[in-house]
Structures are given as C-alpha cells and as structure tokens.
Amino acid sequence: MYPQEPVIGILGGMGPAATADFYAKLVSHTRARRDQDHPRTVIWSDPTIPDRTQAILGLGEDPTPWMLRGVKHLEEAGATLIAVPCNTAHAFVPALQAKTSAPILHMIEETVELLSAQGIRSVGLLATTGTCQMGLYQASAAKGGVEVLVPDQDGQEKVMDAILGIKGGNTTPDISAALVEATTLLQAKGAEAVIAGCTEIPLALSQDMLQIPLIDPTGVLAVAALRQAGFPVADQGPERHVACP
Amino acid sequence: MYPQEPVIGILGGMGPAATADFYAKLVSHTRARRDQDHPRTVIWSDPTIPDRTQAILGLGEDPTPWMLRGVKHLEEAGATLIAVPCNTAHAFVPALQAKTSAPILHMIEETVELLSAQGIRSVGLLATTGTCQMGLYQASAAKGGVEVLVPDQDGQEKVMDAILGIKGGNTTPDISAALVEATTLLQAKGAEAVIAGCTEIPLALSQDMLQIPLIDPTGVLAVAALRQAGFPVADQGPERHVACP
Numbered sequence: 001m002y003p004q005e006p007v008i009g010i011l012g013g014m015g016p017a018a019t020a021d022f023y024a025k026l027v028s029h030t031r032a033r034r035d036q037d038h039p040r041t042v043i044w045s046d047p048t049i050p051d052r053t054q055a056i057l058g059l060g061e062d063p064t065p066w067m068l069r070g071v072k073h074l075e076e077a078g079a080t081l082i083a084v085p086c087n088t089a090h091a092f093v094p095a096l097q098a099k100t101s102a103p104i105l106h107m108i109e110e111t112v113e114l115l116s117a118q119g120i121r122s123v124g125l126l127a128t129t130g131t132c133q134m135g136l137y138q139a140s141a142a143k144g145g146v147e148v149l150v151p152d153q154d155g156q157e158k159v160m161d162a163i164l165g166i167k168g169g170n171t172t173p174d175i176s177a178a179l180v181e182a183t184t185l186l187q188a189k190g191a192e193a194v195i196a197g198c199t200e201i202p203l204a205l206s207q208d209m210l211q212i213p214l215i216d217p218t219g220v221l222a223v224a225a226l227r228q229a230g231f232p233v234a235d236q237g238p239e240r241h242v243a244c245p
Numbered sequence: 246m247y248p249q250e251p252v253i254g255i256l257g258g259m260g261p262a263a264t265a266d267f268y269a270k271l272v273s274h275t276r277a278r279r280d281q282d283h284p285r286t287v288i289w290s291d292p293t294i295p296d297r298t299q300a301i302l303g304l305g306e307d308p309t310p311w312m313l314r315g316v317k318h319l320e321e322a323g324a325t326l327i328a329v330p331c332n333t334a335h336a337f338v339p340a341l342q343a344k345t346s347a348p349i350l351h352m353i354e355e356t357v358e359l360l361s362a363q364g365i366r367s368v369g370l371l372a373t374t375g376t377c378q379m380g381l382y383q384a385s386a387a388k389g390g391v392e393v394l395v396p397d398q399d400g401q402e403k404v405m406d407a408i409l410g411i412k413g414g415n416t417t418p419d420i421s422a423a424l425v426e427a428t429t430l431l432q433a434k435g436a437e438a439v440i441a442g443c444t445e446i447p448l449a450l451s452q453d454m455l456q457i458p459l460i461d462p463t464g465v466l467a468v469a470a471l472r473q474a475g476f477p478v479a480d481q482g483p484e485r486h487v488a489c490p
Contacts, residue, residue, distance in 0.1 A: 005293070015280040016272040023290075024265035035260040038292035044322065045268075047283035048250070077289065077318045 009079025124186030254324025369431030
C-alpha cells in the first residue's frame with residue numbers, strides 16, 4: 001500500500017516562520033490539481049537549535065549535534081533528500097552531509113547557480129551582518145564567477161536595523177524604504193539583481209518596489225527540492241491551494 | 246543536551262496547503278521573542294493519503310492505514326501530542342487514537358467548546374457537502390448544546406461551487422459574494438457566528454465582509470495545541486515572524 005516514492009525532508013525551525021514559509025512555497029510551486037499530486041514531506045522543526053550566528057562567532061553552543069538529531073529523525077521517516085530553509089545554517093551543511101546518505105540540497109549554491117544561468121555577473125546581497133561576514137554567498141558565488149556586492153558599513157547597519165525591525169513585527173513604509181535605498185545603492189555599484197538573503201526581507205520588500213530582480217533563495221530551494229524529487233514545477237501564476245477535500 | 250520538552254506532532258498533507266497554513270498559525274500564535282521560545286514540532290505531511298470523503302462514502306480506499314503510518318512516524322520522532330489540520334479526517338481520529346498513546350487533539354470538538362464558552366447557541370456551517378453530510382460538526386455541537394445551521398440544498402451547491410472555485414485558484418469577488426450570501430442566509434435563520442469548516446473558505450472570506458463572527462477551526466486547533474503543550478499564546482496582533490538569525 002505504501003509506494004517508495006521520494007520523501008522530501010525539511011530540517012527546520014531556524015526559524016519556525018521561515019520553515020512555514022518554505023513549506024507553503026513548496027506546496028504552491030508544485031504543479032498539482034489535487035492533494036495526491038503533491039510530494040510526501042516530513043518536517044523536523046526545532047526552534048530550540050542553538051543560535052547559528054552566535055556559534056560561528058564563538059559566542060554560543062555548537063548547533064551541529066542538534067541539527068544531526070533532526071537529520072536522523074528525517075532519515076527514520078524515510079527522507080530521500082533534505083532541504084534546510086535557513087541561510088546561516090548552511091555553514092553547518094558540510095558537517096551534516098558527512099553523516100547522512102540523503103543528499104542535502106544547498107540553498108546558497110542553488111541560488112548562485114540560478115544567477116549564473118540567468119547571466120547575472122554581479123549581485124547585491126541584503127542579509128544579516130552575520131551572513132555577510134561569514135561570506136557564505138561570497139564563497140559559492142566566487143565558484144560560479146558571480147560578484148557579490150554588500151552595503152558599506154553604514155548601509156549594512158541600516159539593513160540590519162530593518163531586519164531587526166521586521167523581526168519585531170514592524171513592516172512600516174520606513175522599513176521598506178530603507179531596504180529599497182540599500183538596493184538602489186547596490187544597483188549603483190553595478191548589481192544586476194539583489195538577493196533577499198535573510199528570510200525576513202521579503203516581508204517588507206517586494207519585486208514591485210525595485211528596478212532590478214529580487215532573488216528569493218527560499219523559493220529557489222523549493223523549486224530545487226521539487227526537481228530533485230521528480231515532481232513537476234508549477235508555472236508562474238497565482239498560488240495554488242489544494243486543501244482538505 | 247536534549248531536553249524532554251513537549252513535541253507537537255502534525256499529521257498533515259490533507260491537503261498540504263492546509264498543513265502549511267496550520268503551521269504558520271501555530272508559529273504566529275506563539276508568544277515568542279526569538280526562535281528558541283517556540284515549540285519543537287514534527288510534521289508528517291502525506292498528500293498521498295487516499296481521499297477521506299470518498300472512503301466515507303464507500304467509494305475509495307480506507308485511509309486509516311496511511312494515517313496510522315504517519316502517527317507512527319510522529320511517535321518515533323517523539324511527538325507528545327498530535328494535531329490533524331483537516332476537517333474530514335476527523336472521522337478517522339477515534340481509530341487513530343486507539344492505536345497511539347499520544348493524545349490527538351480534536352479540532353471540531355475544540356471549535357465547539359470555543360463556541361460554547363462564547364455563549365453561542367446557534368452557528369452556521371460553511372463546509373464541503375461531504376463534511377455537512379457526515380455530520381461531524383453536528384455530532385460535537387449536539388454534545389455542547391450548540392445548534393448547527395447548514396444552507397439549504399440550493400445554497401449548499403453554491404457554497405460547494407465556491408469551494409471548488411477556490412481550489413482551482415479562483416478568489417474573485419463573485420466567489421466571496423457567494424460565501425457572504427450563504428452566511429447572510431444562515432444569519433437570517435438565527436446563526437450568531439459562522440464556521441469556516443473547510444480550509445479553502447478563509448482564502449475568499451474574511452471577517453470584515455461579515456456582520457457575525459467568522460470562526461476558523463485551524464486557528465482554534467493551533468491555540469489548543471500550544472496550550473496543551475504548555476506554551477504561551479500570543480495576544481491578538483500582527484503576525485510574528487521569528488526567522489533565521
């Protein structure tokens with residue numbers, strides 16, 4: 001009764017709202033006319049995983065054992081591939097991959113590959129100061145021949161303030177204006193597109209506010225997971241809602 | 246390193262969009278200032294579970310073994326309570342509860358309890374024709390002394406058409422108008438509130454369109470799960486987004 005189709009595993013909780021957003025994107029990006037057309041998915045969402053940025057800066061507990069526990073749960077439930085919808089957590093993906101046979105998709109590399117495929121040679125990055133300093137995007141982009149432009153110190157402080165404001169529930173026009181201004185400055189430096197490199201940013205910044213493409217790594221990861229699992233991807237269009245019949 | 250705190254299990258995929266919506270509500274209803282304040286959650290989302298309505302009508306495969314498989318995965322991951330964000334699936338909850346020691350919350354009973362606590366004695370039900378005919382809400386409501394009003398046959402056909410329209414991606418003013426009209430007719434019959442008894446309905450019907458309270462069982466279930474797990478519930482307010490730091 002139980003076909004051995006792919007099972008998409010999601011290592012989530014970093015944070016939980018980003019996980020909910022990622023799963024919603026996975027569902028809406030699936031080309032489906034009924035529930036049964038969608039992939040089986042298992043989600044381990046552990047918001048108690050210690051703060052990744054703090055660990056990288058040597059200021060907090062190593063989250064790797066906690067993330068490995070999640071990977072083990074996903075494996076036990078039959079996950080045949082794993083997605084991690086958190087930018088910063090990708091610093092730990094190599095350590096996780098070494099301990100599991102299920103392939104872990106790499107959101108940042110997938111995003112850079114998309115940029116390369118679109119012929120973008122220079123991209124702006126809006127992200128936490130931690131993500132910028134860790135150079136996660138820069139490392140992948142260098143391999144793909146893509147230049148990553150980040151705001152100067154003053155501009156980065158404004159981006160970080162905006163992100164913290166959004167985390168506090170604030171999505172006022174002032175916040176959006178700060179992110180638009182940061183994008184405009186990156187565009188003036190030569191950015192052909194801008195990456196929403198923190199899951200908060202799309203809550204206050206949308207494509208219609210910008211003159212250059214806004215790249216959403218969470219959506220890129222959703223499409224990559226569907227392709228890897230062999231499921232058809234929906235054409236661009238209104239979100240599909242296939243729910244309880 | 247791994248505290249034995251509660252783990253909320255979600256038996257999902259019926260449908261997947263409803264599961265994403267439920268998890269988003271669980272997150273936004275949690276009173277939290279950082280990721281680590283949120284409950285650990287495991288989600289088994291299996292959209293390939295056979296259609297529940299078809300099974301109840303004797304026209305399709307029994308979904309119980311598939312749902313039990315999901316319950317087993319949730320137990321293995323340490324779920325200490327289980328939520329099932331699907332109205333129709335509640336016809337199978339007693340059979341599932343008999344096979345697991347983890348308590349399964351009952352969305353429909355929780356909703357009726359809320360109505361009773363609010364002193365509502367007569368409530369309208371907007372749901373699929375299947376949910377209405379199965380009498381799931383009626384059975385719980387009778388125990389709580391609450392009368393359930395459903396549209397007449399012509400009105401129910403319009404509600405069902407609206408639901409099918411929404412499933413097809415249509416949320417035009419016409420669809421909303423049909424649901425408002427159905428609510429108005431139920432209100433004229435004496436309904437003091439109306440239940441969005443199918444997960445599609447809130448996509449085209451919002452509180453500001455109505456003169457009586459709109460009850461969302463998915464949100465009721467999210468609050469019940471948080472309370473049962475011992476987590477503080479956020480006051481009404483803007484949705485909180487605590488994401489990847």
